[in-house]
Amino acid sequence: MSGKQLLIKIAVLGVVVTSPLSSTPAHARAGSPATVSSPAGAADVTRQSVLDRAKTWNPGTPQRVPYSQSKYHNGYRTDCSGYVSMALGLKAPGPNTVALTSPGVSSPIAMSDLLPADIVIDAIGNSDTRHVVIFEKWADAGHTSYWAYEQRGGYGTDHRVLTYGVKPGGEFHARRPNVLGGGSPGTGGKYLVDTFTNATGYREPNPGDPQGTLNKGTNYVYCRAWGAEVRQGGEFNHWWLRTDLDRTNPGKNGRGAYVSAYYLAKWGNDEAKDNTGRDIPNC
Template identity: 80%
Template sequence: MNLAILGAAATSPVPLGATAAFAEAAAAPAHVTAVDVTRQQVIDRAKTWNPGTPQRVPYSQNKYHNGYRTDCSGYASMALGLKAPGPNTVTLASASVSSPIAMSALLPGDLVIDPIGDSDSRHVVIFEQWADAGHTSYWAYEQRGGYGTDHRVLGYGLSGGSQFHAYRPKVLGGGGAPGPGGKYWVDTFAAATGYREPNTGDPQGTLDKGTNYVYCRTWGAEVRHGGDVNHWWLRTDLDRTDPGKNGRGAYVSAYYLAKWGNDEAKDNAGRDIPNC
C-alpha cells in the first residue's frame, strides 16, 4: 500500500549543541549491577559532578572520579548507581540495562543514547525535563568531550533519522512490560512496518495482518492515505524483525486498525488503548 508519511526527515541533522568530540570508553565491565533508585536520586547524583561550573569534572576516557570513568557513559552510570567504572554506551542501550521508549515518554533520569559507531562518536545524556511546551528541546546532563560535565538544552533524538533514541534504565522501571496495562488485542487490515520511534525514521520489521496485541499508544508523525489519517502509534512486538534490528517494543501506526477511523486507537472491544 502506498502511504504518504508526513513529518519524517530524509536526513539526520547535526544535533543541537553537538560538539566534535563525543566519546566514551569502548570496554564494558563483565557485570552491570545496581539497586533500584529514584529519579530524583539520579538527578541529584548528576549534579555532584558540578556541571557547567569551574569545578566540573574534566572529560577523559582514561581517568576516573570516585571510581567511575570520566566519559559520558561513566557519568551516566554513576548517576544511575551502576557498578563502577560503568558500562559503555553500547551496553547502556542494551536489554541488560535499559529498554527503548518513545522520546515523548521521557522522564527525569531516562537516557538519550546514540549507540552507533565507535568510541569517538557514540554518546549518552541524562534527560532532566522538557525546555518548552512544544517538546522541541530538553534540559539534560552530560559529560562531553573538550569540556566535561555540563547541564544544557539539547535536541538529540528529536529529528527524524537521528541515531539518538530514548531509553528507560531498568533501575528506573525499564525492562518490564512495555505498556502500562498489559496487552490489548486489535485487528489490522494489512501488514504494517514497525519503527523504533513513533515516526518512520528507523524501521525495525513487520507486524503481520490479522489479530495482534499492542501495549499502549503514543501521538506521533501523521500517516495519511487519501482521506484516512492517524497520528496515533501503537507499541507492540513485531512478527518479523529486520537483520540487526529490535522487533520488541516497536511502533506501528494506528492507521492499520481495521475497526476504527481517523485519529482513533482502540482495541477490538472499543476501549481506548492507554497512553505509553
C-alpha cells in the same frame, strides 16, 4: 475488623455489585510506622536520586569533572557513559555506551515518553562519535528541546538544553534504565510507597483473579489505574497500583499485578501518591 467487611464495588452493566475482598486486615494508618521491607527486585534508585547524583560532578561550573576516556573520578570513567553509570548507580567503572543499550541495562521508549532520569543515547560508531545524556525535563511546551546532564568532550560535566533525538531518523534514541523499571510494565519507573498491611495483588485493577501478596512496608510501584472501588466504612479508593508481588500464588504471575491504593499508609480517599507526595503516573 469489628464486624465490618472490607468491600470492593464493581460496576457491571450499570449495576453496582458488592463482594468481599479476600484480604481484610484491620486499618492501621493511625498506628506505628510500617516496617520497611525490600520486595524482590526492588532498587533504592529513584529518578530524583539519579538527577541528584548527576549534580555531584558540578555540571557547568569551574569545579566540573574534566572529560577523559582514560581517567576516573570516584571509580567511574570520566566519559559520557561513565558519568551516566555513576548517576544511575551502576557498578563502577560503568558499562560503555554500547553496553548501556543492552537489554540487561535499559529498554527502548519513545522520545515522547521521556521522564526525568531516562537517557538519550547514540550507540552507533566508535568511542569518539557515540554519546549518551541524562534527560531532565522538556525545555518548551512543543517538546522541541530538553534540559539534560552530560559529560561532553572538550568541556566535561554540563547541564544544558539539547535537541539530540528530537527529530526522527537520527542516531539518538530514548531508553529507560532498568533500575527505573525499564520500558514496562509501567511508564513511570519505580515509585516508593508505604503500605500499612499485606495486600492481595490481582491480574487487573479489580478482584477477579488474585495473583499473590504484596508485603506490608515500603514497596515500589510502576503506575496507577482507575478500577473497582475498595472501601471500609468511610475510607475508599478507586486507584490501583501496578507492582511486582512478594509472594506469587501457584500458577499465577506476580509481576505487574495490581494492588489497591486503599492500602497506602500516607494518603486519603481516591489518592495515589508516592512517599514524597507526588501523584503516581497513570498506566
